[in-house]
Amino acid sequence: MNALGAFRDAVNVDVIFTGLERDKNMSSGLVGLFWRRFDGYKESFNLKAFLPTQPSRLDSPGTDYTFVWTDYFEDWWESGIGMTVCEYEETLRYAPTLLDIQCASLSLPHIYYEGSCYVREETYVVYDVAKMSCTHIDGFNGRLAITNNVELLNLIYKGLTSAIPGAYPYAYVGLVRLNTTGAATTGYYWLHGNGQTLPLTEDVTYFHPGFPTGASCGLAYLNTLTTYDCITPRPFICEYVEPTKGTHFRINANTANMKALPQFIIQVYDDLSLQESCGYQCTKEPDCHSIVYNANTHNCLLQSVDSGMMYVKSTNIISAPGYTWYDRY
Structure with a gap:
């Protein structure tokens, strides 16, 4: 739903059809729902996979189709019109990895994306504690997230922060200022874990306007980066990395x-x-x-x-x- 919401916001269209349908002549709007696959197979729709408020507008048994509007799946009739989101599947689509499976089993907001599992932890801690607290999944190089591009920052904001009602918009990530001898916009490094660091280059297009400021620690703020002190307790975003990440x-x-x-x-x-x-x-x-x-x-x-x-x-x-x-x- 968060991914569809981000897509909807980007194209500025409210009504989006997906592959969710309903068998005809159902006695309730919450039964008979299924995903229609390309081969005609009907895959059952699991209401438990969504937040309690999200399917609440599926209450018209006389309708055969559904559409996505705001954060809801809603009923629609065959005569209705809307935008359609299509999915094209690789013939050899990859099998889920162990990290992918463990990421999906987490109760905290999480996203599996390009070989990494990103998790938002709502426990408010200082930066030094946050660095040692990425322990949700064992054996996958847990660290504060490296969020060094606009696409990833937007995905994390839409999929993690926005998924929590009233969530604090700031969260620690794996960016620190290690060299304080230069200008305020310099000296920043990404923490790759195991003591490895990588310098932040001059590309600051994914920072919030006016940042970085020379403050010591980096935070994800909405869909951008900012820098502030390291001693104010805040939520944090962890990243768990596939052992094979970087080989593709x-x-x-x-x-x-x-x-x-x-x-x-x-x-x-x-x-x-x-x-x-x-x-x-x-x-x-x-x-x-x-x-x-x-x-x-x-x-x-x-x-x-x-x-x-x-x-x-x-x-x-x-x-x-x-x-x-x-x-x-």
């Missing part, structure tokens, strides 16, 4: 045909015939976060940064015709 690659359309200057390049290969071969070399390097590959020349560059950490207009990036940038996830 996706093209980043925003930075296609770009590559980093040599100081960001770990290794160069001149004879790799496939992008997958380039990616395999990257998986063997702990510090490799992305690859740049030229399919015509078979040139492969392993890089220590990902495109989400670099501002496209930065002088640190030069045009490289024929190269395509792939981020690990």
